[in-house]
Amino acid sequence: xNLAQVTPIEIQNWTxxxxxxxxxxxxxxxxxxxxxxxxxxxxxxxxxxxxxxxxEVTIRTPGVTFSHRETLVSQDYLLPAIRPxxxxxxxxxxxxxxxxxxxxSLKLSKPSVVVTLxx
Numbered sequence: 001x002n003l004a005q006v007t008p009i010e011i012q013n014w015t016x017x018x019x020x021x022x023x024x025x026x027x028x029x030x031x032x033x034x035x036x037x038x039x040x041x042x043x044x045x046x047x048x049x050x051x052x053x054x055x056e057v058t059i060r061t062p063g064v065t066f067s068h069r070e071t072l073v074s075q076d077y078l079l080p081a082i083r084p085x086x087x088x089x090x091x092x093x094x095x096x097x098x099x100x101x102x103x104x105s106l107k108l109s110k111p112s113v114v115v116t117l118x119x
Contacts, residue, residue, distance in 0.1 A: 072103025
């Protein structure tokens with residue numbers, strides 16, 4: 001069974017056993033995709049685009065999530081009234097110094113691997 005060429009109409013006509021078997025195969029493919037993405041992250045730099053005959057692969061900048069403990073964060077990084085974190089100011093500080101202010105924690109996500117199929 002070649003899952004790459006399966007149409008939705010074909011799937012609707014499958015038995016439950018065929019559908020489950022295809023799902024198991026798709027899960028195996030998903031694991032291989034995760035391994036390939038990890039390898040690409042290790043080999044390519046952020047913003048790099050690799051064009052191949054069947055498409056292209058791009059590495060995007062990793063996302064950043066900030067959280068904080070209000071009692072430890074300097075007032076400069078808090079917004080007035082309800083006191084949420086001023087994420088723009090924290091991000092600017094992080095970009096300038098490479099570190100977050102006291103009381104702010106940082107979580108970096110994995111860089112996104114974007115795969116574009118050739119037309």
